[in-house]
Every structure is written in C-alpha cells, then in structure tokens.
Amino acid sequence: MPDVVSVNAVTPAFADITTVGVGGRIGVFVQPRDRVGLIEAVEDADSRGLPLCVIGGGSNLLVSDGDFPGVVVRDARQGVSVPDEVAPPEGGEPMVHVNAPAGTNWDDLVSYCVRMGLIGVEGLSGIPGTVGASVVQNIGAYGQEVGRVVDSVEVWDRQDKVTACLRASDLGFGYRTSLLKRTMYQAPAVPDDRFFPTPRYVVLSVTLVLRHGSAARVGSVQLAGALGVVPGSVLPLGRVRQAVLAVRAGKGMLEDPYRYLTDWMGSCRRAADLEEALTAVQDDIHGPGGGRVLLDRHSCGSFFTNPVISREAAAALPEDAPRYPAGEGGRAAHVPMVKTSAAWLIDHAGFHKGFALGRGSAAALSDVHTLALTNRGGAGSDDLVALARAIQEGVDRTFGIHLIPEPVTPGINLV
Template sequence: MTTFAELTTIGVGGPIARFIEPTTRVGVIEAIEEADAKGLPLCVIGGGSNMLVSDAPFPGVVVRDARRAITVPDEAAPVEGGDRTVHVNAEAGCNWDDFVAFTVEMGLEGVEGLSGIPGTVGASVVQNIGAYGQEVGSSVESVEVWDRKDKRTVELTPDDLRFGYRSSALKSSMYVAPATPAAEFFPTPRYVVLSVTFALRHSATGTVGYGQLAKALGVEVGDRMETRAIRNAVLKVRASKGMLEDAARYLNPAMEGTKR
C-alpha cells in the first residue's frame, strides 16, 4: 500500500486507501469523477512539496497525474511582425524543473528564475510559485481545468485565475475563508488543473530581476544575461540555502519516472 510518506518531500504521512496514476486526460477526469460520485475524500497530488500529512490512514483517493508531455504549438509557425512570443503547453503532471529546463534549452525566456522549485506544472499555477524576480502567473496564457462542481472542462484566462502573491482562484476554491477549508472540496480545489499553456519569449537572454541573483552573477539588477547562466545561478543559490529537494527521492519506487 502506498503511503503519503513515499510521495511527499517531508517524508511523512499515512497509508492511502487508493492511489491512482492516470496516464490519459480522460483517465484523470474519470478518477476525480469516481471519487466525487462516491463521496470519497480526494487529494490530487503533484510533487508532494509543501504537504504535511497525518500519519493516520487516508480513507479516500489520491490521484497523481502521470501525464508529463510538453508541446510547442507555435513550433511550425514563423515569427511574424517581430512578435517573439512562443506558446508552450505542458500537462499537469510534468515536473516543474523539467519544464524550466526544456524552455531554457529551447531558447525561451520567462521562467528561468523559477529553476529548482519542486513540484509539478499543475501545482505551479495553483500556488502561483515565484522566486528571484519572477512569478509563474506572469507567463501563463491559459489553464485547462476540470470543474468538479459543474463537471466540465474549462479554459481559464489569467483574469479568471486572479493570481496574487502565492495564491490563485484555484487555491482559494478550497477555502470558504482564509485558513478555513471548504468542506465540499478540500484538500483538492474545485478546479483541477489538466494542462497549462505558457506565453514565453524567444530569447537566449533574460532579465536579472533580483539582488541576490545579480550578486551571484556579478551584474546589476535589470541587466540581461543568458537564460542558461541565470538558471545555473539560481540553482547554485538555492543549493547554498538548502532549498533544492533531495534528488535521491526519485530513486524511491513510488517516485520513479516522475522526473526526467
């Protein structure tokens, strides 16, 4: 039986009654729908970071999206009128740092400062992760979600998502008031992320937007540097603070295959 201790970065948490890893979009929706229809507690989990779980048995369903594809819809389209925007779509189960590495290798600017943050693409927009002068919400074009209440897929825009400091409409849908869970949905939002489309910029350089990062790179805040250099500097700074997750956790059978 799978336990939360095997799935979370903190390494604590009790046994799970049913653990499902759907490999298709339909499979994700069906797993959520089945749990909701049966009135079972539902926990949709990403990389298991920022989760402190009781050691008591969890009597419901834990769903971890096993879809990790990244696609570039604009890849075949030529740049027109000087617009350097490139759209990149990632499925919710994609490891976040895998996504950042992919965009940097593609020569795209927009999320390089968010390197090394644990978790998944789906969780990134729920939390509106941010670091070193960037927030994920600034690069989001749209988010496809499953609406557990209306039982349909919805395409949400940044206006719909109401991004704030480490918050979003997705996250707030779990609460009736600050720190007060909504019995109907908690611990999973009303809107479950299926995929995210990002609007990034075709550029080999990015802006150094944070003092500590600028110091590590030997430049001034606002200077532009190669995105690869920014990513490497972010990873080094995070490592010096003990803010990188233990890579050995991916040797755990329960985590195998979740990161490239």
C-alpha cells in the first residue's frame, strides 16, 4: 500500500514541493513506493471523484495559494536499469535500452547514462523534474529532445482502467508537448474538464534507447560556442555534460539543490548526484552573482513556450527577431510554420532582466533570463500571476502574439 499523509496529519503545501516555492496546503499527500501502490493511489482518488495531481519534481508547476482539496501523488520509486548489456558486445548492436520508474530524478538518470557511456541525453543535463514528467513535456535543450530517444512508456490509463505500453510513435511528440500532455487540455492552456491537472495517462515507467559510446556530437550552436568548438565537433560525454550544466547555471535554469535537504524533498535524489549539485552551486554562490544565484533558481523554469506562428506573422516581426523553422501546422494541412523566441519578445516588449511590477516586489523576472519568473522571497501565486499577465499583455500589445504558459497551473487562469 502507498505511504499516505492524510488531512488529519501534517501535510505539505505545494510551496514545500515545487521549485518556485508557491502554492497552498495539500489535502492528502501520497507517496507510493511500488508500481501497484501508484496505480492504487491514482485509482482511489479517481473512484472517489477527488481532484488529483500527480507531481514529479514540482519544477513545471504554479499552483494557487488556496487549499488543494484533493490528492497529490508523488512516485517515490527511484533507480535506473539496463535490460541489455551495459557494454556493447563485440561487433554487436550499438544501441542499448535504459529503463527507469517515473519517480526517478531526471538529472540522476542523465548522470548515470553519461557515466555508463550511453549517448543521447547528455544535452538534457540539469533539466529539473522526473523521468515521468520528461515525456509528458517532451523536454528538450541544445539540439536534443527526450521524444527522439523514447522507446516506450508504460502508463496507467485513467479512463479505461488498464495499464498500457505506448510506443514512441503513439505518443505524438511535438515541441514541448505529447499525447500525454494534450489529454489535460481542451486547447492550449485551457484545462480539460476531466483530466486536469493530471493527464489521462499516468506514467509508470519510461524506456529509452541510447547508443554506446564515449563521445557525442555537439549539434547546438550555443553549446558549441560555450565549448569553444565548431558545431558538429565530437567531444567526450562528460565534457559535454559539464558544459551544459555551466550554461544552464549561467541562465539560472538549474534548480536550487538545497531543496533536497528539506523534510518533504529529502528522498527524491541520489545522494552522490545531490552532493555534486551542492558542490557546484557553492562555487556559483561564491562567484560574481553571490547569494542572488539561488533566487534566480526559484522559478518554474521557462515560463512561456516559444510561439509557433505563421510565416505571415513572422514576417511582421522586426527584422532582428529570431526565426526558426517549426515544421507544419495550423488549420490548413502542410502550412509551414515559424518558431520565434519568447525571451526575445519579452525583452523587446520592455520587460528586461530583473523586471518587477513594483519596487521590492516578491515576484520578478530572473536577473539572468527574461523567460523565468522568480520568487524573490515570500511571493504568492497572485504575485506571479500578476507579473505573468502583465508580460502577456505587453507582448500582445507590442507584437500581436499571445504567450502561452508552459507550467501546469491548477487553480490559476492564464489563458
């Protein structure tokens, strides 16, 4: 049976278990330690008609300060396994499968893969959250997306009350989205009446397919610049990982590792990987940014997705606005789309690094990245919502583009 903290005992608030440190008291908090317990916890909440929030690392979540009257389930299972041979057989297939339960910390998995010489996720180093959340969001950075290396995802189907194995081709991966995520919404940022804030399909475990090797090709121009090489260069996996972590740290896009020393987060990371993160952040704290380094990390990460717009809308933007091919979409079939930068739009609409609605406000843009809305200490959900809405309105007014929030926002309307 799952470990349960009931409404009659001390329960956490969302502020205790999210990276932004915001959110109200939780009614029932459940931490299943096995696969059956996870399914039972989800099914019990659904059978009683209670609001359900299955949470990962709490990094992509902005919750209202009001009490949450339902059940929050956090998968307490950790670990990584390799069903295949860790070392490639001589002359054999260079591919290898890696499996992890949904509750495994994502960066712990990346660290493991790099140590084992498994290529394909090193560019995703340092992204906060869990393995389960990674496939819901289709996390991506520096030329890689998790959807490109997914073999299969085992899920609990809340509608049909069965487990299922979804192959990569079933999951409809796209830019920061998947079939899993889309079951939560009627339209972008418009919650589904039945499956919100938890998808129809609850992730139980994920199997990736990676390549054996000790070095990886650097496809990202930004990452190549940080490494001092030309794009396409092949470098040792460990060096690539450390460069990614350094770039993310410089943008405030790593989480605050001290959160894992608190009562509610203490069992959520592998000890050796946590120690490495704590050592690294100490170096940052004693650097030029000082103590503000941690404040920049108290966020939901990237708060808005990069808009994908028509060619006509892209042509109307200023000449120096970023433009990237974004495949096809729109109401008509085979319509070429363009992706632009939300961070650029925010900055050029007048919301610069460190922007706040008032002097000394507890909510402000990060000092190092305009795409992160941060809790500077004591911020409530209303503070962050007011800042987010001001930015949405400003970008809409300046460029005619409406920014869509990336985090899941229970109890909050940011359409």
